[in-house]
Amino acid sequence: MTFNLKQRYGQTAMVTGASSGIGKAFAQTLAAEGMNLVIVARREAALVELATELQEAHGVQVVCIPQDLTALDAADNLAAALTEQSIDVDLLINNAGVGTHGRFEELDLDREKAMIQLNCQLPVALAHKLIPGMKERGRGGIVMLASVAGQMPVPYMAAYSASKAFMRFFSESLWGELRGTGVDIVSISPGDTATEFRQTADLNNKFPIPPRTAQDVVNTSLKALGKKTSVVDGIMNKLTAWWASWAPRKLLILMNGKLWKV
Secondary structure (H helix, E strand, C coil): CCCHHHHHHCEEEECCCCCHHHHHHHHHHHCCCEEEEEEEEHHHHHHHHHHHHHHHHHHHEEEEEECCCCCCHHHHHHHHHHCEEEEECCCEEEEECCHHHHHHHCCCHHHHHHHHHEEEHHHHHHHHHHHHHHHHHCCCCEEEECCCCHHCCCCCCHHHHHHHHHHHHHHHHHHHHHHHCCEEEEEEECCEEEECCHHHHHCCHHHHHHEHHHHHHHHHHHHHCCCCCEEEHHHHHHHHHHHHHHHCHHHHHHHHHHHHHH
C-alpha cells in the first residue's frame, strides 16, 4: 500500500516513540515511501538499530534523537536538535504514549503525571513548534495518536482515558483551525494493538476482542490523513466507539468499570 506522502507533504517525517510498536511501523512505512526520518525515543540502541535497517533497505536518511519524552523540556530539546541540524519536519507522527491501569488513588502519582506529560503536553508543544513552519511552506501533515479509551470514560484507566480524549478533541479542533493552510491533521484511535503497551499498562488478557497489528493502525492513519478529522482503527473498535457515543453514560461507566476492575 502506497500513500504518496513525499509528494503530498515533503521530504522529512518525525516519529516519536519510534523504537517499537506502532511508532516503529510508522517509521518503516514512511521510509518505504522514500521519506527521510527523524526518529525519537528513549532507547538509543533500538533507534540506531532501526535507523541502520531503514537506511540499508530504503536508502533514506535517518536521524536518531534519543530523548526521554516524559521530561518537561523534551519538546524544547527536540526543537533545538532540529534547528541545529537544519531539519524541517514536513510530517509529524505524534505516536509516543503510555497507559496505566489500577485504582487511581493507589497508582504512583509521579507516573500519572509523566503519562499526562507524554500523552498530552508533549504533542501540544511539538505541534505548536512545528505548525508555523508547515504553514509557511504551504503544506504539512500531523498524525495524533488518541485511543478508543478516549471515546468514553474508563474506570481504572481514568487519567489515561482522559488524556486520550484530550488528544482527540485537541486534534479535531486544530483541524478546524488549519483548514485552507495546506496542513492536514488527523486523530487516530486504536483499540487493543499487539505492542508493548499491553505490558507497560499491565493489560495482558484484559481485552475482549482480538488485537489489531501496528501496521493496521499505520494504514488506517495514513489513509485518513487529509480526508477525515479523526478515525477509529478496526471494525470492532469502530462499533465500540459508536456504541459509546449513544449509550447512557452511567451504564457505559458501570460496564467499563466491571470490565477493567482490578
